[in-house]
Amino acid sequence: MSQGKLVKVLGYYIDASFIESVIATFRKLLIDIYWIYGRKLNDEGLYEIYLLVNKHPNLKLALLDLSKTVGIEEVKLFEEFGLRELRFCSNTCNTVADECKDSFVLHVPIYSRILTYKQGEVYGEDIPRPGCISRRNEG
Amino acid sequence: MIGAELMVQSLIKEGVKVIFGIPGLSNMKFYDVLYDYAKNGDIRVILVRHEQAAAHAADGYARASGFPGVCTATSGPGALNLVTGIATAYWDSSPVIAITGQVPLSSMGKLSFQEADIVGVTQHITKFVIRLSRAEDIPKWVKNAFYIALSGRPGPVVIDVPRDLWTKNVDNISFPTSPNIKGYNGFRLRAEPELVKKAASILINAEKPLILVGAGVVWSGASEEVLTLSNLLGVPIVSTLLGKAAIPHDYPLYLGMLGYYGRAEANKAFIESDAVLVVGARLSDRTLPSPKDIESKKVIMVNIDPTDIEKQPFKVEVGLVGDAKIVLRDLINALMHLGVKGYRSEWIKRVVELKEYYEALYYRDDGKGLKPWRVLKTLREVLPRDTIVTTGVGQHQMWVALFWDVLKPRTFISSGGMGTMGFGLPAAIGAKIARPESTVVNLDGDGSFLMTANNLPVAVEENIPVISVIFDNRVLGLVRQVQELFFNNREIAVDLGYKTDFVKLAEAFGALGFDVESYEDLATAVRKAMKENVAAVIRVPIPRDELALPTLPPGGSLREMITRVARKTS
Ligand SMILES: Cc1ncc(C[n+]2csc(CCOP(=O)(O)OP(=O)(O)O)c2C)c(N)n1
Numbered sequence: 001m002s003q004g005k006l007v008k009v010l011g012y013y014i015d016a017s018f019i020e021s022v023i024a025t026f027r028k029l030l031i032d033i034y035w036i037y038g039r040k041l042n043d044e045g046l047y048e049i050y051l052l053v054n055k056h057p058n059l060k061l062a063l064l065d066l067s068k069t070v071g072i073e074e075v076k077l078f079e080e081f082g083l084r085e086l087r088f089c090s091n092t093c094n095t096v097a098d099e100c101k102d103s104f105v106l107h108v109p110i111y112s113r114i115l116t117y118k119q120g121e122v123y124g125e126d127i128p129r130p131g132c133i134s135r136r137n138e139g
Numbered sequence: 140m141i142g143a144e145l146m147v148q149s150l151i152k153e154g155v156k157v158i159f160g161i162p163g164l165s166n167m168k169f170y171d172v173l174y175d176y177a178k179n180g181d182i183r184v185i186l187v188r189h190e191q192a193a194a195h196a197a198d199g200y201a202r203a204s205g206f207p208g209v210c211t212a213t214s215g216p217g218a219l220n221l222v223t224g225i226a227t228a229y230w231d232s233s234p235v236i237a238i239t240g241q242v243p244l245s246s247m248g249k250l251s252f253q254e255a256d257i258v259g260v261t262q263h264i265t266k267f268v269i270r271l272s273r274a275e276d277i278p279k280w281v282k283n284a285f286y287i288a289l290s291g292r293p294g295p296v297v298i299d300v301p302r303d304l305w306t307k308n309v310d311n312i313s314f315p316t317s318p319n320i321k322g323y324n325g326f327r328l329r330a331e332p333e334l335v336k337k338a339a340s341i342l343i344n345a346e347k348p349l350i351l352v353g354a355g356v357v358w359s360g361a362s363e364e365v366l367t368l369s370n371l372l373g374v375p376i377v378s379t380l381l382g383k384a385a386i387p388h389d390y391p392l393y394l395g396m397l398g399y400y401g402r403a404e405a406n407k408a409f410i411e412s413d414a415v416l417v418v419g420a421r422l423s424d425r426t427l428p429s430p431k432d433i434e435s436k437k438v439i440m441v442n443i444d445p446t447d448i449e450k451q452p453f454k455v456e457v458g459l460v461g462d463a464k465i466v467l468r469d470l471i472n473a474l475m476h477l478g479v480k481g482y483r484s485e486w487i488k489r490v491v492e493l494k495e496y497y498e499a500l501y502y503r504d505d506g507k508g509l510k511p512w513r514v515l516k517t518l519r520e521v522l523p524r525d526t527i528v529t530t531g532v533g534q535h536q537m538w539v540a541l542f543w544d545v546l547k548p549r550t551f552i553s554s555g556g557m558g559t560m561g562f563g564l565p566a567a568i569g570a571k572i573a574r575p576e577s578t579v580v581n582l583d584g585d586g587s588f589l590m591t592a593n594n595l596p597v598a599v600e601e602n603i604p605v606i607s608v609i610f611d612n613r614v615l616g617l618v619r620q621v622q623e624l625f626f627n628n629r630e631i632a633v634d635l636g637y638k639t640d641f642v643k644l645a646e647a648f649g650a651l652g653f654d655v656e657s658y659e660d661l662a663t664a665v666r667k668a669m670k671e672n673v674a675a676v677i678r679v680p681i682p683r684d685e686l687a688l689p690t691l692p693p694g695g696s697l698r699e700m701i702t703r704v705a706r707k708t709s
Binding site for chain 2: 011012014015017020021024028044045046060061064065067068070071072073119120121122
């Protein structure tokens with residue numbers, strides 16, 4: 001799983017079919033999704049979805065297809081990234097817990113290079129990377 | 140104003156003149172509003188006999204006119220019957236707009252009567268689908284739907300309308316004047332000048348360049364630019380199946396369709412070429428069965444959809460993202476600026492040689508039955524230059540691809556990407572409504588025709604005089620061919636029997652029926668059908684074992700093209 005590829009999709013939610021269409025783009029191209037995290041960002045319906053997907057020869061095609069899907073603003077592939085794992089204990093007031101039965105995990109991406117896919121075209125960008133990364137994941 | 144009225148007015152504002160469909164519980168109020176508009180002649184409502192035909196007819200209308208075709212169906216079975224037609228339009232980038240009725244909002248998701256999750260079902264076979272939840276949104280989404288369907292790479296859009304919205308009263312009505320879709324900006328139209336220059340210099344320096352045109356040239360209306368470019372540089376042209384509609388075949392440097400069932404000279408020229416300018420073609424596995432065939436060439440791709448360039452498994456030397464017409468104009472200007480080198484006489488000589496060699500191979504007649512190529516030559520001689528031809532899917536489609544000479548752009552309509560049998564007749568009906576001044580002929584297989592022949596009464600009752608010419612080999616010919624050639628003659632489930640009487644079938648529906656036995660009969664029947672100007676069916680007997688060649692072995696490349704088959708004579 002640590003060999004996955006991290007993807008961020010930014011698009012506009014009309015109904016939940018928006019999420020379905022993102023997920024199905026990977027499904028149709030035989031790409032597995034390890035985890036998914038998403039939320040609505042504003043009243044305009046802007047929505048972000050992070051996905052860790054498996055490394056697959058079809059990935060580029062999936063990202064290109066997604067980026068030209070009606071309603072999707074852009075898709076980012078984190079080329080060089082690490083994930084900082086934050087573990088919370090559910091249903092307690094403790095914010096961080098190392099050990100608990102029912103934990104809620106967040107993966108915070110830390111990255112230094114992003115490829116942006118927009119309307120079927122790809123743009124690369126280098127980003128200064130903070131030094132706090134514990135684990136590199138460049139899949 | 141109620142939702143149904145908003146829908147009809149929105150469609151009329153977009154320029155819709157005809158809707159193909161069938162009414163039912165969930166689009167009843169829509170039809171009820173259409174009643175007055177149809178009576179006043181503002182819109183024509185065509186009742187098909189199966190919703191699949193509504194989608195194909197809308198598709199045929201779109202491909203013949205360049206303007207989106209509209210179809211409608213009730214919820215559940217009606218909408219589900221549209222599915223094959225919608226997928227067919229999507230695979231061939233055709234702008235079809237489907238308006239489906241849906242069960243009321245409060246009944247959705249509850250296994251209600253005639254409920255089908257049309258958003259779920261069509262999400263992956265449309266460019267866009269939306270289920271409306273407010274009647275006031277109707278004008279906005281109709282406007283958006285037309286923009287989405289026609290802009291960039293065209294494609295079908297579904298608008299799913301819950302039944303309660305049709306009758307909902309809307310007070311503050313506003314019809315938008317421009318589309319507004321978040322997260323959809325369309326593709327760019329003009330390629331970067333530096334890249335255009337680079338492409339021009341590749342073309343100038345190539346020794347054996349070739350132009351490959353696809354359906355994008357048709358949608359962008361770039362036929363003239365392709366011909367100018369070909370003339371300017373002395374570059375031969377080949378096409379995809381759908382790209383046939385872009386190039387007048389009497390242009391001397393046009394070599395025909397490339398690909399799995401392509402013309403041998405087109406395939407050979409492609410193999411021998413050193414640079415290829417691909418315009419508006421996505422290079423499907425039918426056009427380019429193996430990337431091996433292109434790997435050593437310098438490839439320039441012009442496409443409105445950048446993903447078609449990015450996703451190729453071979454190196455694209457220059458990708459020109461933009462509208463074919465605009466990009467080609469820029470390319471022509473760049474060539475003029477750089478100075479064109481002059482005619483490539485060796486290459487042209489070679490191409491002409493290939494053409495002559497293979498023509499001698501195709502145009503043979505052993506006198507046993509009617510030869511498909513001669514049937515098509517006969518038809519070409521009798522039919523006007525601007526005749527629009529549609530097809531089913533099978534050997535007959537490949538014969539048309541090989542031997543039918545398209546003489547005007549947008550006059551060849553076929554299901555390419557989806558290969559949908561049954562497409563021919565309804566697509567012809569749609570095309571005839573779009574272009575009533577043109578003769579429209581459906582060149583069909585007997586198997587394909589029977590899939591949607593129940594729509595013959597649509598042509599008869601609605602006075603849509605399309606002619607169907609049936610290549611009647613009494614067999615699912617293309618499947619039989621594959622069984623013969625690649626499954627060791629183990630023919631199964633392909634024979635259609637000898638009892639079906641196409642003349643009686645035509646007459647039963649009120650169409651003219653002709654049985655022909657010779658090329659002269661065929662010419663006479665076509666002339667008569669055109670003169671009578673009514674729906675007609677002409678049955679042309681074709682020997683059962685006639686083959687559609689060239690072909691490739693399964694998984695083969697263009698180099699493995701089979702042009703002749705030796706058969707044992709018993
Ligand atoms: C809806 C559909 N079902 C099945 C097929 C598979 N198929 C491809 S060609 C073909 C035979 C077509 O027969 P016919 O229309 O008689 O044309 P012919 O090959 O004999 O010219 C079949 C069954 C298809 N393309 N479409």
